[in-house]
Amino acid sequence: MTPPDPKRQPEAEPGAAGPNTPARPQSLMLTFFGIHVLGTGTALSSASVIDAFARVEVGEDAVRSTLTRMVGRGLLARHRRGRRMYFSLTARAAAVLADGEERVQRTGAVNRAWDGTWTLVGFSLPESWRRERHDLRSRLVWAGFGPLQSGLWIAPGHVDVAPLAQELGFGDRIRAFHAEAAAPTEAGPLLRSAFDVDAIAEGYRSFLARWGDGTAPAEAHDDLGRLLLLHTDWLDLVRGDPHLPAEHLPERWPAEPAEALFRELSDRFAPGSRRIAQEILDRWEPEA
Structure with missing residues (x-):
């Protein structure tokens, strides 16, 4: 889940990249704005975004072209202030990110409350x-x-x-x-008919393999980069997981340990990420 108009979801919905593949710049950009801009009413200068993305080895040309494409797709708004260009979230992108935050923070990765x-x-x-x-x-x-x-x-x-x-x-x-469901239909076979349960499980196992040794991927140079890659990987998983009922999934379903690892690492990287963001991000609050 890459739609070019407002009736279609951004290309990061659902998961644009798996945990073992490099995240596409738009997935990273949406996550970045979700972490640092969502709910603040502020815009970021392109120069400071370029600085931030250098910390995950994304070059200036890729950042500029991604910002331009996302403006064209109605995900970011562009503002000129003197000689500087600033970018803020559109209402559409804010709604997408708020939904992702809801899934991460409150819904959880394991569905233990299915009512049948x-x-x-x-x-x-x-x-x-x-x-x-x-x-x-x-x-x-x-x-x-x-x-x-x-x-x-x-x-x-x-x-x-x-x-x-x-x-x-x-x-x-x-x-x-x-x-x-009514007999002879059973929930377990029904799940496997409609959903690729093995692929969903493999996504969580890949996340555990990528992050499970407690260190971040080599392309993350500091906590700002580590948190960005971590959240992008996790959101890709969550967006591709239909939240299937736990009682009908295989034993030792990997979503639970993967979610515990995500929360542990997120708590570890977040303070450093906030500190670096305060130092490098050039913010401006556009007039309503």
């Missing part, structure tokens, strides 16, 4: 609507759905589908239901 219900979504779009079908499928994956069979997607628990249908403008082309 499912949300089902059926749709029928003309074959010629290729872009619209891509948009809808991307949004369904982002919302925690998996494809059960042709035109029918499921997600555990109650998911509010109305905002998604309204945003995409599909109206009565989408049907949504809340239901429980």
Whole structure:
């Protein structure tokens, strides 16, 4: 989950890169603005963003082109102040980041509160609507759905589908239901039919392998860089995890130790990251 217009989610939704692959600059940029800008009402100068990204070995040209693309995609707003250029979050990007923060801070990686219900979504779009079908499928994956069979997607628990249908403008082309499985259907096989459980588990194992020795990847030069890479890796995992019910997952599900490691390292890197950010980030509060 890379949409070019407001009806499509940014390319980091869901996970743009796995924990064992270098994060794309836009994923890093969204995470960076989520850590240092979300909720502050401030904008950052391009020069200070370039300085920050040098700490994770992302060059000036890549930073400038990423900032420009994200302005074009409605994720960042550009402000000129004298000879300097500043960038702030748009309302759309702030909503995306706030949702990611909600998943990280409150939802958690392990679903132990499933009530046995499912949300089902059926749709029928003309074959010629290729872009619209891509948009809808991307949004369904982002919302925690998996494809059960042709035109029918499921997600555990109650998911509010109305905002998604309204945003995409599909109206009565989408049907949504809340239901429980009935015999002979069992939850475990149902999960494996709709979701790649093995791939989700491998993502968490890769995260543990990348971060589990207590040291950050070599491209992170200080705590600001370490926190940025850590949060980008974790958000990629969370965005790709439909929060499947724990009781129907394999034993020793790796999400729990991976989440514990993420929180431990985040607490370790955060103070140093804040200190460095205060020293290097050039902030400005644009007029409303």
